[in-house]
Amino acid sequence: MSSPEPFGARLRQAMDTRGPLCVGIDPHASLLTAWGLDDDVNGLERFTRTVVEALADRVAVLKPQSAFFERFGSRGVAVLERAVAEARAAGALVLMDAKRGDIGSTMGAYAEAFLDRGSPLFSDAVTVSPYLGFGSLRPALDQAVLSGCGVFVLALTSNPEGAEVQRATASGGSSLAQLMLDHMAGENAGADPMGPVGAVVGATLGAAGVDLDINGPLLAPGIGAQGATPADLPGVFGGAVRNVVPSVSRGVLRYGPDAVALRTAAERFAEEIRVAVGEA
Ligand SMILES: O=C(O)c1cc(=O)[nH]c(=O)n1[C@@H]1O[C@H](COP(=O)(O)O)[C@@H](O)[C@H]1O
Numbered sequence: 001m002s003s004p005e006p007f008g009a010r011l012r013q014a015m016d017t018r019g020p021l022c023v024g025i026d027p028h029a030s031l032l033t034a035w036g037l038d039d040d041v042n043g044l045e046r047f048t049r050t051v052v053e054a055l056a057d058r059v060a061v062l063k064p065q066s067a068f069f070e071r072f073g074s075r076g077v078a079v080l081e082r083a084v085a086e087a088r089a090a091g092a093l094v095l096m097d098a099k100r101g102d103i104g105s106t107m108g109a110y111a112e113a114f115l116d117r118g119s120p121l122f123s124d125a126v127t128v129s130p131y132l133g134f135g136s137l138r139p140a141l142d143q144a145v146l147s148g149c150g151v152f153v154l155a156l157t158s159n160p161e162g163a164e165v166q167r168a169t170a171s172g173g174s175s176l177a178q179l180m181l182d183h184m185a186g187e188n189a190g191a192d193p194m195g196p197v198g199a200v201v202g203a204t205l206g207a208a209g210v211d212l213d214i215n216g217p218l219l220a221p222g223i224g225a226q227g228a229t230p231a232d233l234p235g236v237f238g239g240a241v242r243n244v245v246p247s248v249s250r251g252v253l254r255y256g257p258d259a260v261a262l263r264t265a266a267e268r269f270a271e272e273i274r275v276a277v278g279e280a
Pocket residue numbers: 024026065097127156157158159200201202221222223224225226247248249250251
């Protein structure tokens with residue numbers, strides 16, 4: 001069997017043809033209510049299908065937040081499985097926002113769940129936490145390469161509480177986040193156009209103050225509901241801004257359930273990103 005096209009190449013192509021915007025699928029109870037839906041599995045299904053049908057044929061990345069599906073148990077996870085398959089079939093890359101992190105042997109099972117082509121939840125990429133030690137991610141990193149998938153590793157998260165851990169000084173004297181970014185750069189070394197290991201860096205942070213030259217994608221959540229705007233991206237990411245995948249969930253979703261309004265909101269963010277990144 002020929003090896004699958006690497007994730008870095010697939011993502012770069014999607015960013016070039018569709019623009020870099022990632023829209024998060026976060027079915028908060030309050031959003032279901034605002035859309036006139038019940039906070040139950042049927043509401044979840046309607047909400048998710050509407051977002052996928054409105055956006056999967058046009059945005060580069062859709063990022064379902066697993067927690068909002070898991071809260072409904074197995075029936076919620078079944079909705080998630082269908083959404084992943086339908087979004088991928090419509091041409092979006094699916095980044096499963098699961099933020100898994102565990103000892104290596106358990107990480108192997110997470111890698112099978114999200115990055116093995118035979119799994120019901122097979123996605124193009126998954127978010128993980130490196131704070132059990134970067135080496136604990138090895139099974140996911142290896143499985144990603146085998147499957148042509150990506151792994152997005154938390155570096156500097158968008159929430160203010162993240163700093164006490166991520167800005168702490170690591171044994172070598174740099175910040176813990178920088179140490180993780182250095183590991184990511186090592187994984188991606190030599191890849192063209194970029195490697196499969198992405199970093200998550202909040203768009204809310206102001207100047208990131210770390211070296212983001214990892215030869216990989218940089219997921220930037222925090223735009224919209226958390227207060228960041230596309231205009232903030234050059235200030236946070238500097239010269240690395242062309243590798244940024246800006247991510248918006250509630251900032252787009254609040255315009256539903258009308259599909260045209262969802263598309264218009266996504267297009268508005270996409271245009272603001274084009275302007276901000278184009279001028280950088
Ligand atoms: O990995 C993420 O996507 C993520 C990392 C981070 O640092 N901050 C962050 O908000 N997220 C996720 O991005 C989404 C943000 O949603 P909104 O604030 O509604 O745009 C949520 O699903 C968060 O779990």
